[in-house]
Amino acid sequence: MDEITFTHDLLDWYDANGRDLPWRQNPEPYAVWVSEIMAQQTQMDRVVGYYSRWMERFPDISTLARAREEDVLKMWEGLGYYSRARNMLKAAETVIQEYGGVFPAEFKTIQSLPGVGEYTAGAISSIAYGLPEPAVDANVLRVFSRVLDMEEPVRGKSGKGRVEKVVCSLIPPDRAGDFNQAIMELGALICSKRPKCDRCPVQGHCKAYMANTVHQRPVLPAPQKTIRINMVTGVLVHDGKILIQKRKPDDVWPGLWEFPGGSIEAGETPQQAVAREYMEEVELSIMPEKKITTVTYTYTKYRVTMHCYLCRLDQAYREPVFNEAVEGGFVLPEVLEEYAFPAGHRRLVEYMKSAEYFDTLS
DNA sequence: CAGACGTGGCC
DNA sequence: TGGCCAAGTCT
Incomplete structure (x- = not known):
């Protein structure tokens, strides 16, 4: 050369x-x-x-x-x-x-x-x-x-x-x-x-x-395999507002907002998983009322199938306790725009908007 | 140093 | 469709 x-x-x-x-x-x-x-x-x-x-x-x-x-x-x-x-x-x-x-x-x-x-x-x-x-x-x-x-x-x-x-x-x-x-x-x-x-x-x-x-060329290392996981998330509606929480530092998506949720464990139905996650993460007893949609997304080596449920409180109202988040609260659907969500949760918000979910909250 | 960290687009 | 990939950095 x-x-x-x-x-x-x-x-x-x-x-x-x-x-x-x-x-x-x-x-x-x-x-x-x-x-x-x-x-x-x-x-x-x-x-x-x-x-x-x-x-x-x-x-x-x-x-x-x-x-x-x-x-x-x-x-x-x-x-x-x-x-x-x-x-x-x-x-x-x-x-x-x-x-x-x-x-x-x-x-x-x-x-x-x-x-x-x-x-x-x-x-x-x-x-x-x-x-x-x-x-x-x-x-x-x-x-x-x-x-x-x-x-x-x-x-x-x-x-x-x-x-x-x-x-x-x-x-x-x-x-x-x-x-x-x-x-x-x-x-x-x-x-x-x-x-x-x-x-x-x-x-x-x-x-x-x-x-x-x-x-x-180039000679590259063997690629990582993708891992498939099934997750759930719940959109809890109370008094026309929706519960969101801010993720902790030193975790995936630190500082971003999300709806509570998590992995489906062995032997669990998605609905059971949502209820369990709500109890663990925010200490609220909820009822998954309706399947909203399924969102699939990938992050790093994971391919996630996220089952999304519309939820209602299954108990008298009480303040959520944020065990897995730095803060959180109930917000009006129109202000969800102002928060940064991970792509999967953002897509869920967009889906609910397009399907007019937010027009009938009460 | 291997593994974690996001996402959308491409074939 | 599922795997690969893109103007990397940090621990």
Whole structure:
């Protein structure tokens, strides 16, 4: 591979074919940081809408630093990996308190911010500050596993180290950010899972292409198996209001809101499970009155089938005791919009709205 | 270091 | 449909 030609061919292609993403017009540190955190484990096409809404709500880092976690999570609702949002809030507070409100410009300092790892620090350093740092993400690993025709697992320490070294040797000092973005753009648009080698600007530099091994690269570890689980949730209606609770820290979906519920245990019917969960979680005796719908969703390695029931109190009214939540209460259906729910529960809310469940509560 | 952490889209 | 995958980080 001729380094100079490779970089030149790649940048020419990027200049002509790079997507017009909103933060590329003015890559200032805050905008780049926001976009890079949102892009972690997320496809760019999904990021754009969230990015625009975020920048409208939190236009600069001091506005973000002053925000409530509740509002930050609401802006993140549906994107997943919510620790990213909570870490951004922490990082914003750090920048205000420790760095006088100025986003740090040094690789090590950038990486020390919560939620910013090696990749993201490299991306911000190069894109916002023009520093010649590598930014090696899954795209970059895939591209170079093919360019170098790597037989070793590219995610392993040695494989990743090899790619980093090559990237460092290729970065043009005057266009470090563009180079890093160009490799990722190539990985996203051309050198993807189903590669489009006929349109590749660096085809002539690609060892796997020449060896006809493109489809065997990258060499990846065996994937995790998905685990199927059955769960229940209950929408408890009392006096025209609905019970919701806020999930605890150090659990899945920390800080997000939900309807009480849980796993169906062996030998249990879904209805029994709802009643048991209500007793355990909020110490209320309830009656599952009507099956609303079944929502299926996946999170990490789980595929969840969630049976959803409309419930009534089976006892005189009394205050719920939140054993499995930091707080909770009965709210009017129209304000459910204001709370951040995990995707499965959000879909249940949307279903109930569309089926006009909320029009007849009493 | 392996496992946890979300979600929607694709084939 | 079910498994794979996407601009990773943290513990």
